[in-house]
Amino acid sequence: MELGLSILLILTSVLMIVLVLLHKGKGSGLSDLFGGGVSSTYGGSSVVEKNLDRITIVVGGLWLATVIALSLLLK
Numbered sequence: 294m295e296l297g298l299s300i301l302l303i304l305t306s307v308l309m310i311v312l313v314l315l316h317k318g319k320g321s322g323l324s325d326l327f328g329g330g331v332s333s334t335y336g337g338s339s340v341v342e343k344n345l346d347r348i349t350i351v352v353g354g355l356w357l358a359t360v361i362a363l364s365l366l367l368k
Contacts (some may be wrong), residue, residue, distance in 0.1 A: 298363045305356040312349045317342060 295363070295366060298359055298366065302356070302359045302363060305352055305359060308352050309349070309356055312345065312352060315345060316349070
């Protein structure tokens, strides 16, 4: 159980980093390095950005639940 939760924690952590870096920046940040400046000419919020927000929230909730479950298991 510990091993499974630890692996899940590592996977969700890496996924969270990738998802946060994919978000459209408001200035010249890390997201502009991956083409965020190019996509800003297409206009406002798109369906892709809204779905990216939802996926990030779900993965963040899964990450938090994994951290809590792992801390309770290791106590």
